[in-house]
Amino acid sequence: xxTNLMYFSKTMSRLSLGAFVxxxxxxxxCSGGLDALAPSTDITPKLAREIKSxxxxxxxxxxxxxxxxxxxxxxxxxxxxxxYALFKTYPICRWSGKLGPKKKIGDRQAxxxxxxxxxxxxxxxxQYYLSFNLGYPNRLESALGYTGEALMVHGACSSSGCYAMTxxxxxxxxxxxxxxxxxxxxxxxxxxYPFRMTSANMAEHAxxxxxxxxxxxxxxxxxxxxxxxxxxxxxxNGKYQFNKNFVEDPESPLGACPAVVGQSDMxxxxxxxxxxxxxQTRITEHSxxxxxxxxxxxxxxxxxxxxxxxxxxxxRKYPVSRPEAALSDPFTPAN
Numbered sequence: 534x535x536t537n538l539m540y541f542s543k544t545m546s547r548l549s550l551g552a553f554v555x556x557x558x559x560x561x562x563c564s565g566g567l568d569a570l571a572p573s574t575d576i577t578p579k580l581a582r583e584i585k586s587x588x589x590x591x592x593x594x595x596x597x598x599x600x601x602x603x604x605x606x607x608x609x610x611x612x613x614x615x616x617y618a619l620f621k622t623y624p625i626c627r628w629s630g631k632l633g634p635k636k637k638i639g640d641r642q643a644x645x646x647x648x649x650x651x652x653x654x655x656x657x658x659x660q661y662y663l664s665f666n667l668g669y670p671n672r673l674e675s676a677l678g679y680t681g682e683a684l685m686v687h688g689a690c691s692s693s694g695c696y697a698m699t700x701x702x703x704x705x706x707x708x709x710x711x712x713x714x715x716x717x718x719x720x721x722x723x724x725x726y727p728f729r730m731t732s733a734n735m736a737e738h739a740x741x742x743x744x745x746x747x748x749x750x751x752x753x754x755x756x757x758x759x760x761x762x763x764x765x766x767x768x769x770n771g772k773y774q775f776n777k778n779f780v781e782d783p784e785s786p787l788g789a790c791p792a793v794v795g796q797s798d799m800x801x802x803x804x805x806x807x808x809x810x811x812x813q814t815r816i817t818e819h820s821x822x823x824x825x826x827x828x829x830x831x832x833x834x835x836x837x838x839x840x841x842x843x844x845x846x847x848x849r850k851y852p853v854s855r856p857e858a859a860l861s862d863p864f865t866p867a868n
Contacts, residue, residue, distance in 0.1 A: 563661065563685050563695035571658040572700075572848075576708045584709070588612075589620060592716035595709060596763055599625070599686075599696055601632055601643065602728035604827035604862075606686070606696065608709060616761035623706065624827035626690035626846055627697040627854055631824070632727040633743045635669065638680045641694055641823065644669045644725055645746075647753060647766045647773060651720040655711065662688030662700040662848065663707040667723055673768045676786040686723075689851035690843065692824060696725075697854070699846040722763050730754040749773050823858035831862055 576584070576591055584591055594611040604625040609617040630642035644667055654666040664687030670679050686696045688703040698706065710721060727743070728734045730751040738744065749772045756764040756775050764775045769782070769790035779791045826834070834842045839856040846853070853859060 563664075563683055563687060563691075563693050563697075572663060572704065574657050574663070574708050574711050576712055577704075580705055580708065584610075584620070587620060589618075591709075591712045593713060594718040595620075595713045595721050597686075597710075597721065597723045598757075599723065599725040600729055601628060601645070601726065601825060602734075604628065604825045604830075606698070606706075608706065610709075610713075617757075617763070618761070620709070621705075623698060623702050624829050625696055625825075626699050626702075626830050627692045627824065627826050627859060629692040629694055629824035629854060632738075632741070634674075634679070634746060635681055635684065635694060636677075636679045638682070640681075642681075643692065643694055643696055643824070644674075644681075644684050645727055645750065646671060646674065646725055647764075648723040648725070649720040649766075650723055652714050655707070655714070656685075657707070657711075659685075659687055660849075661685075661691070661697075661851065663703040664688070665707070665710065667725070672786055673771075673773060676768065677771070689847040689849065690826075690830070691847075691851045691854040693854065700848045701846075722766075724753065724757065726750060726754060746772075823855050825862045826859040831859060834859060 581591065589610045589612075596609040596611070596617050598607040598609070599605075600607075606623045606625055608620045608623070610620045611617050628643045630640065633642065634646060635642035635644040646669075648667045648669065648671055650665055650668060654668055656664045656666065664685045667684050667686070669681055669684040681694065684694050686698065686703075686706075688698055688700040690697050690699060713721065727747060727750075728738070730747070735744075735747065735751065738747070741747070753764050753766065753773060753775045756762075765777070767774045767777055767779070767781050768786040769788060771787045774790060777790070777793055779793050782788065782791065830842075830846070833845070834853065834856060837845065839853050842856075843852045844850050
């Protein structure tokens with residue numbers, strides 16, 4: 534009898550702990566909890582043919598770029614030259630928040646910035662089909678006191694601070710990333726932007742309170758656009774520093790930058806300096822409600838309704854997050 538009571542007590546303790554952890558993660562952001570029925574993470578024959586037809590190898594290193602306003606996610610693969618080339622652009626099914634960085638837990642903001650994702654941040658048993666954690670907050674965000682966790686790219690068209698793809702998209706994305714990392718890539722870079730950082734787009738958003746931060750992001754964007762090489766990222770002076778060959782002070786990422794020692798392999802001078810955007814008195818206004826959705830998915834949501842749309846985009850039939858807001862997405866590219 535005593536043995537049975539002890540077993541019951543231990544079982545209930547484990548269940549209570551599990552419930553507490555699940556609740557904590559759900560409050561923090563997009564939960565990356567485990568699911569016992571993990572989907573396949575193998576590259577399918579069809580995907581293998583597509584990779585080969587575009588001149589890549591399955592083992593090639595990867596880099597990911599995300600654009601909120603356009604609701605697009607790009608996967609780049611590294612060529613023998615050391616430069617990256619675009620493999621594929623995926624429409625993003627749902628992201629939450631608005632343009633601008635994530636600053637605090639519960640603000641529903643999808644992050645903007647530069648992140649390094651290692652194998653430990655990949656989750657093949659995510660409750661949202663498949664996922665990888667961005668590693669938010671990064672060094673800069675931690676130094677600035679920003680809070681939040683469990684910010685991911687995952688399946689299921691539902692977002693609370695994440696970039697949500699369809700399950701079918703993650704069935705392609707995840708294996709491509711996993712294969713690269715199994716082949717020797719220790720981590721891959723994710724560059725998350727508010728929009729494609731062209732001069733025209735920067736001018737359109739002139740006057741936005743986030744402009745100083747976006748000008749900093751644009752330096753990294755311009756570096757990659759110009760060289761097609763992954764920019765090295767460090768932190769000092771309260772902002773990102775790109776392609777600088779110095780040893781960072783982990784105790785003072787907001788302090789003065791140390792002197793540059795020589796030049797890195799990716800010479801910063803090869804990239805034209807980002808010209809200051811002429812600040813206008815106006816601030817671009819959007820009929821913002823909550824986040825965005827790629828136009829092709831919004832059309833499907835209109836056509837099928839939230840319930841049927843969720844069944845088409847998620848094998849686990851997760852409901853699309855805030856469908857009314859998704860239908861009001863103001864970030865529709867001009868025809």
